[in-house]
Amino acid sequence: MARIVVLGGAESGVGAAVLAKVKGFDVFLSDCGTIKEDYATVLRNWDIPFEQGAHTEELILNADEVIKSPGIPSTAPMVRKLEEQGTHIISEIEFAGRYDNARKICITGSNGKTTTTSLIYYLLKQAGLNVGLGGNIGTSYALQVATQKHDYYVLEISSFQLDNCYDFRPDIAIITNITPDHLDRYDHNMENYVKAKFRITRNLRPEDCFIFDSDDQITIDHLSKIVLQARMLPFSQKQSVEQGAFLEGEKMVLRYEKDETEIYLDELALGGRHNIYNSMAAALAAKVAGISNESIRKSLSTFQPIEHRLEPVLTVGGVTYINDSKATNVTPPGTHSSASARRWYGS
16 A cells, blocks of 8 residues: 655645545645644544644655645755655645546636636536636645545646646646746746746647736746647737737627627626736636636626625725735736635645
């Protein structure tokens, strides 16, 4: 029986441990911090041995494979010891993907990925599809693969989660945009960070789709350096595109294969120019998934903004005031809405 060790006892790690248990591995979880009682209860219920407050080397270094929670940097002493002895280290996303045959729509980016992910999930749910929400939002992807059955997954994936992905492949990959962020994890080298984001595209096939912001210069510059087999679907507010989405006056135009549809901006539930990008990306993903124009239009108009992200607060003198919280990312004016740091990052 192969031995799997999971480092990190939060949402990501606990979900991975449960999936490893379901698949018949000898599983052990270790967290050098304190594991929340809710997560500890899950581990006990699944009869998964674990430790907290320390990493015991003799219980970790004998692993056949290690699943590392995304918040643990590669510079952590235990991770370095594992790498030095050649132990394969993967992410929860990589591990869960091995046991999942559902179609996957995966979103990364510096800003806007949580909003875009939530919007795509809403579009698919409203269309009646059997869909799960996971990654860096919602319930652990691995836990859902272990305990549920979905036809689609919509996954928000951070660069930290992509760092230890190797064979994982989305059917639809989306990069919302790329701006300087988390550079301390990438040797303060922007190119390293960009490459980490683009790992989401590394296994795309010709029948897969890559949706991206063609107004984002960093994304376009990197695209010019690589070769992708996937179908390219750009979205833009500055120029029309043959296939993809673009802005034309006060309406959003979607072109996919032989179909073209228009949605007026005043129909969109999400306010703010940067959310036009999020709506374009989400609508394109829905089109590729086979959702009708009518369903897309209705869902874009009824989507409820995520808490603390572009929530209408009040109207005074005919002016609507919007809470445009930027959460934890520090971004310059005019960039897309950001995702917040969440509970997945066990240590």
